[in-house]
Amino acid sequence: MLNVVAIMGRLVADPELRTTGNGTNVCSFRIACDRNFVQQGQERQADFIDVVAWRQSAEFICKYFQKGSLIAVEGSLQSRQYQDKNGNNRTAVEVVARQINFAGGKKPGGQPVDDGGEAPPKDYREPAPAYSQGSADDFAVISDDDDLPF
Numbered sequence: 001m002l003n004v005v006a007i008m009g010r011l012v013a014d015p016e017l018r019t020t021g022n023g024t025n026v027c028s029f030r031i032a033c034d035r036n037f038v039q040q041g042q043e044r045q046a047d048f049i050d051v052v053a054w055r056q057s058a059e060f061i062c063k064y065f066q067k068g069s070l071i072a073v074e075g076s077l078q079s080r081q082y083q084d085k086n087g088n089n090r091t092a093v094e095v096v097a098r099q100i101n102f103a104g105g106k107k108p109g110g111q112p113v114d115d116g117g118e119a120p121p122k123d124y125r126e127p128a129p130a131y132s133q134g135s136a137d138d139f140a141v142i143s144d145d146d147d148l149p150f
Contacts (some may be wrong), residue, residue, distance in 0.1 A: 003076040005095050008103050009033035009051055011069050017062040027058035031071060053097040070104040073097050132149055
């Protein structure tokens with residue numbers, strides 16, 4: 001099965017860090033995502049997507065993002081059932097974040113535009129692998145006889 005969600009939008013409110021009973025950090029927040037299509041003569045519509053992040057991702061979001069910050073989230077879609085205060089059965093659908101990235105521009109000092117005043121850690125993304133320059137000797141000539149080489 002495949003369950004992959006990638007969204008980019010702005011935080012609707014400041015994220016808040018909470019801790020579960022067993023000490024696990026969790027952060028729930030909502031992102032406003034503009035729709036691509038606008039009907040002529042109407043205003044652009046937006047969808048409001050609920051997102052939950054756990055552990056280090058939750059801490060990262062609460063430290064470096066605030067209301068209005070542009071954020072990119074990759075994760076999976078989950079639904080859960082619960083009862084509200086009046087005893088009514090409800091369904092919640094939310095994105096469980098796997099990877100969080102800054103999506104805004106940078107200030108002249110190198111900080112994200114919407115960072116909340118503190119520079120992000122330099123290692124918040126894995127470094128790209130280094131590739132060395134190859135030479136022509138690294139390739140083998142394949143003859144084009146009637147048989148395929150595989």
